[in-house]
Amino acid sequence: MNKNIALIISILAFGIAVFSQVRLSSLSAENQELKKQLTDMNSSGEEEEGEYELAVVMSRMQIYFHKLWFAGKNENWELANFYTHELEESIEELIEHNVEDDGVNVSNLAKIMTETPFHNLEKSVKAGVLADFETSYQNMMQTCNQCHQASGHGFIQLQIPQNVAFDNQIFEKKN
Ligand code: HEC
Numbered sequence: 001m002n003k004n005i006a007l008i009i010s011i012l013a014f015g016i017a018v019f020s021q022v023r024l025s026s027l028s029a030e031n032q033e034l035k036k037q038l039t040d041m042n043s044s045g046e047e048e049e050g051e052y053e054l055a056v057v058m059s060r061m062q063i064y065f066h067k068l069w070f071a072g073k074n075e076n077w078e079l080a081n082f083y084t085h086e087l088e089e090s091i092e093e094l095i096e097h098n099v100e101d102d103g104v105n106v107s108n109l110a111k112i113m114t115e116t117p118f119h120n121l122e123k124s125v126k127a128g129v130l131a132d133f134e135t136s137y138q139n140m141m142q143t144c145n146q147c148h149q150a151s152g153h154g155f156i157q158l159q160i161p162q163n164v165a166f167d168n169q170i171f172e173k174k175n
Pocket of ligand 1 (some may be wrong): 030054055058059061062065101106107109110111114115141143144145148149151153156158
């Protein structure tokens with residue numbers, strides 16, 4: 001009799017153990033599924049964030065590039081140097097983000113296309129020679145437009161700024 005009870009108990013215990021194992025593994029399967037869903041959500045979220053970043057980086061570049069023109073024209077090289085640096089950071093950020101837009105790897109394009117014209121622009125600002133600045137600025141601007149063409153955004157065209165868009169800032173050198 002005692003033996004039988006012991007047997008029943010051990011069978012029950014075995015049953016419970018098996019049952020909880022099964023529960024556990026189905027739980028971890030659920031976890032896996034949840035994890036996968038979360039990862040999928042995250043990765044598609046990253047792509048959207050990438051597109052968002054691109055527009056933000058571009059409008060920032062537009063502002064710095066605009067201001068750079070007036071700083072340079074006024075031979076305010078300290079200010080021009082500041083905007084060149086800001087522009088450089090934006091370009092670097094764009095390259096680092098590995099952004100794809102409509103199947104075009106914009107970051108790769110940025111890396112290939114901007115290196116030489118940006119380097120020349122930076123050099124002319126460091127040297128503080130107005131004529132060189134004007135030329136290298138135009139070349140950089142052409143690069144902006146060429147990449148817009150290359151990425152299917154040829155309708156975004158930049159020109160040499162006509163008027164200061166930020167009239168609450170002084171672009172002349174402080175003396
Ligand atoms: C490597 C390619 C590339 C280069 C270089 C580039 N752009 Fe763009 N730009 C793009 C793409 C792609 C878009 C479209 C962004 C989008 O789809 O949201 C864009 C959009 C823009 C826009 C429209 C967004 C807005 O806020 O109105 C402006 C302005 C702009 N770029 C300015 C510039 C300026 C200024 C430069 C150069 C200093 C430049 N871009 C260089 C690829 C480039």
